[in-house]
Amino acid sequence: MKIAPSILAADFGNLRAEARAAAEAGADWLHIDVMDGCFVPNISIGPCVVQALRPGLGIFFDVHLMIRDPFSYAEAFAKAGADSICFHYEADPDPGRVIERIRSLGKRVGVAIKPATPAEVLLPYLDRIDMALVMTVEPGFGGQRFMAGMMPKVQMLRRAIDASGRPVDLQVDGGIDSETAAVAAQSGADVLVAGSAVYGKPDYGAAIAALRRACPDRA
Ligand SMILES: O=C(CO)[C@H](O)[C@H](O)COP(=O)(O)O
Numbered sequence: 001m002k003i004a005p006s007i008l009a010a011d012f013g014n015l016r017a018e019a020r021a022a023a024e025a026g027a028d029w030l031h032i033d034v035m036d037g038c039f040v041p042n043i044s045i046g047p048c049v050v051q052a053l054r055p056g057l058g059i060f061f062d063v064h065l066m067i068r069d070p071f072s073y074a075e076a077f078a079k080a081g082a083d084s085i086c087f088h089y090e091a092d093p094d095p096g097r098v099i100e101r102i103r104s105l106g107k108r109v110g111v112a113i114k115p116a117t118p119a120e121v122l123l124p125y126l127d128r129i130d131m132a133l134v135m136t137v138e139p140g141f142g143g144q145r146f147m148a149g150m151m152p153k154v155q156m157l158r159r160a161i162d163a164s165g166r167p168v169d170l171q172v173d174g175g176i177d178s179e180t181a182a183v184a185a186q187s188g189a190d191v192l193v194a195g196s197a198v199y200g201k202p203d204y205g206a207a208i209a210a211l212r213r214a215c216p217d218r219a
């Protein structure tokens, strides 16, 4: 199980130290939420912030693009130091061309689906992506309640990924805490994003360890 703290819940006045603290506390990936005020009703950070965080920080940068036109912006995030670029299926009428674009930039590629989007839309792309992301909140804000109703989508994708034989990560994002981490892991997720459940706690190491402990062995 990989734990990916989301810096959306970090102290933005202290972002470099916060990113480093999560890495030193045992995080596997750093989840970086990018919001444009168009695709979602909130604005967070852009490529220059990703670039500012990169020097001296070896942790895997998992960039979650909640923006319109990911095709055009992928290059800026790749140059800024993203390791993985995950865009929303709903953000481009031709997700295949965005996948190819990110791949051509030499980055790992993920595709995310909003709660109203059926998981079946991802099936045609499982042969060419590195990660599928099932949102368990409406994208746009941290600190929302986990939507357990998304678990059948996670279960279906777990079966499809296993059947494909490809190493596709299955990420769940939104409302993860010790209780919901167990639910997501049991459903087949292998990467958990956690904003408030890490950055909202006084001890990041203990918070990450608690999430890991909550997950059953299968995960
Ligand atoms: O993509 C996101 C919101 O759109 C965030 O990654 C997510 O909400 C994490 O925050 P929390 O764990 O507090 O729910």
Ligand SMILES: [Fe+2]
Residues within 6 Å of the ligand: 006, 031, 032, 033, 064, 173, 193
């Ligand atoms: Fe996210």
